[in-house]
Amino acid sequence: SQTEVRTQLSKAFRLHGLSLHPEATRTILAAMEHSGQAAVNPAQVIDRLVEAVLRLPLNSCHVQRSEIESLVAEQLLSGTAAAAAAIAADSPWLQVFDAFDPAAPNFRYDRDSRKLAPAPALPRPTSRSESGAESRVQLMRQRYEFLLQRLMRAPGFADCDPLTVGVGGVTGGVSGVIGGSIGKGSGGALRTVEFAKASGPDKQLVVLGMLTRSAEPNRWFLEDPTGVMLLDVSRCRFNEGILAEGCHVLAEGCYRQSEASFLMLEAGLPPAERPTDTRAALGSLNTFGGPATTCARLDARLGERERSSHAHYLVFVSDLWLDDSEVMSKLSLMLTGYSDSPPTGLILCGDFLSPVGRHAPDRVEQLRTGLRRLQALIDSCKPVQQHSTVVLIPGPSDCPLSPLLPYPPLSEAVAGDLGQQQQQRGGGRVVLGSNPCRLQFCTQEIVVYRQQLCEKLCRQALSCPAEGDELSGHFVRTVLSQGHLSPLPLHVSPVLWNLDRTLRLCPLPDLLVLADSACRHFQLRHADCLCVNPGCFKESGFSFHVYLPRRREIQSSCIAD
Template sequence: MAYEGLISEEEKVELVGKIASVIDKENLSSNVLGKNEVKIAVEKILALQRHQPEVCLEVEVISAFDIPKYKYDETQKRFVSAPNRKTLFSTAEEKSLLYRERYLLILQRLRRNSIFAPPPLWASTRRSYHKLLTVDSLSSIMCASGAEDQNLVVLFGMLSQLEEGKFYLEDLTGHVLLDFTEAKVTAGLFVENSMALVQGLYAEGLLRVQVLGSPPTESKELSRDVLKSANFFGGTFVHDYFVMDELGKKEADNETAMIVCLSDVWLDKPEVLEKLNELLRGYEPLLPEAFIFMGNFSRGPQSAHSFFELRVTDLFKKLAGVLAQYKQLVMRSKFIFVPGPQDPGPGHVLPRPPLPDVLTKPLKDLLKHNAVFATNPCRVRYGTQEIVVFREDLIAKLKRNSVLTPSADEGPLHFHMVKTLMEQSHLSPLPLHASPIYWWFDHALRLYPLPDTLILGDQYAHFTVEYEGVSCFNPGSFLSSGFHFMVYWLAARKPELRYQAE
């Protein structure tokens, strides 16, 4: 052949890998790979080699209201893009669609799980699996007298309290009454309106629960592979082979890159401003990529008086005065401010808009483009990493609203909380009366695909949990914890607890 020997075997293998990577990210109309698809992939690779974009690492903050919305289409068996909308007002229908979309999102994930997916017909060995039934299929179950094992069933649905004190499992086909008398509860926190797997004995319209469990998670790698080029996270999204590879290399090389995280930064406490001054002085030579300051920004509860206090006493102006002493940090580091549940703003509905401009003007004037007043929750993209930031007292709310309490032997309370969020694929899997949400923007609280890192601001004591490849940590309240905070090392993807000694 004329081209024989032009490239080595190693280069051939690398080229085939690049072609496969490009094709794998495309939404192909058919499962059959043809010459035209390969040709397009090669042309993209050659174009990128000729015009390699400049790759730089930077911290990008994404508003909850700018996150792309996708709905799962049960007919097409895939996610489809929904129209963007800026208004917060929703119709009554969208409230019911909120739960439907949560249900379908997890169901499509379960159908791929080896626990519930039947083996393919061509598989050499037959493995066992659990068949997921729907509520309407229960009526067809006919059990022979005394053969109780024949009505052992596994269902997936939403825990609903349709009558006072009575819980049901509800799916798209109907609902069935649950009896928790002999139920064994697996790790996690189960609340009303959360999704659950139930194994039990069904007879005469009653499901006697034997095991209550959460739907197992799916790795972020598998989810992203299934979703292809769909941008679920938001912001600047690149799935190009060369760009991602280059970003990954730059992340690994920048070993000192860090994000400093503090929660409950009470600016009305003089000792907090004093310790912030010391903290900034210590980190000025290191120049972190970003500082994340989570509310509440004053000790008192939200009210007209608290808004007046923040404005009149110029607490953010005092913080600006502290920051102004550290010119290198002001020029080089990003300062991200995430409002807490008690900060001034439009009520307690999630996602929460940024702090009002009337309060934050002194910081904006000082920090210019390095001041980011974010929504709660918000998302942060750094290179190839996807980071979710959420300020909410979740542990107390989940415990208070739990249907059944897990055994203490299963792990500490914060572990149950993290496990619940990951398996529910949602930051706030609580009933709407306990945690109100703008119905149309419920997707902004999704944890699907799983992020690389989850930063929580909770009044609970500081903790770190690694779960299913996600690094989750909580710095705790800055003052109440004795001035503890967290440093997240971006290259190693590891959090580290620090404290500002008294």
């Protein structure tokens, strides 16, 4: 009966130190009655609801109706036929989330609960000066702590916390975690820089820290929240990846007081973590984007919808030079070829001007003209206009007045009416996206980032792959291990301090598009994350990538002469 369900509901919340306002209770009971779940398994439904409420940023232990209305609709009404029909009819297959959206999820890692907690709401910054010095400090601390919490779940580092005095032990040094031969079985402890500087030369340690360097040549340092120490890399063995300034590394060695330096014997990147393991540890909070409170992967309705998406696919094109007549001709040919079966999403990445055009004095007018040509091309292909979501992601040269990451969408002054195209009945629309840009196809999370990242990492590297090695594999491993799209010092890759979270990859997405024209096109899978690079459209022989969400695979395509 409803009285018994009310009693169960009250007891479940009281067990967690919470009390429900009478109106909140009536709202939950009404939703359970409407969905038919009150008569099936009320205890399971109540437990799921309590878990979801505990993840909310509650103001007090008294839960109000206004705090849980949206959560109740999502948790209890998600299985109703009306809700499923609403999703099928109104929700687009491909959703686009802007990095500058003030409603975007913002979380920090809470060391006490070892969970993600909502970060304080901050106004949208327009310049680095508006962020404040505290934001700069929190930026570096959060980069470190997000890596540390992941490392403490890795085999060999389980439950060791270097920031807790007297805790920490590693079963095999750096080698035991990232693979290698030096120090295997050493049992070195995971410690902080402060602890390492107070230890003796016979004490072998493993330290997680960020690589930095001074203006003097060959002077590298390791830095963490407790301090900084000089590195001696003369005898160091470097493992896979690009170990660059700004990257966090695991350094194994000992501190020599006489030399006032840390003799680094082996160094490597922290291991990447599969997204399922991250969600299992940190909870089901939606850290990606959108109005939902839980991540899309747990939404049964979206999962069912995805399983029926046999005919849907996404097309990724990078470095689409709109001022190049040959490029526009090939693009027209590509759109014509898709007339019979238009893509669900057409993601076009900059730079939108050729190397000659982007250095011309009238480059803004050239860009404006090129975008008008693109609009005319889309309008001339009615199936694409009516059924495809076209996303324009600016490149580094398309935002000369905004050198700070993330890059804002193309301005309306440049794009004109292109970004004002309303969604058609079949789903067609044009979206001016930020860089990086987050896309969601049903339950799948997709991140698109256009940057010359591989080249920047190599320029700042302490250790690069040996000649003859496949650079793309090391590049992908570096980005995923850092869990960040810009693991570089701020003077090399400046970031809006308050928006550094938009560059974070935690958990890793299902698909990561690293559109890097300086690197050859590739497709690799690491830690259950598919990483691809379409390559420069023209210089790669007019090649592009097609993603099949139903099969979760990439197909390389090109436009023949």
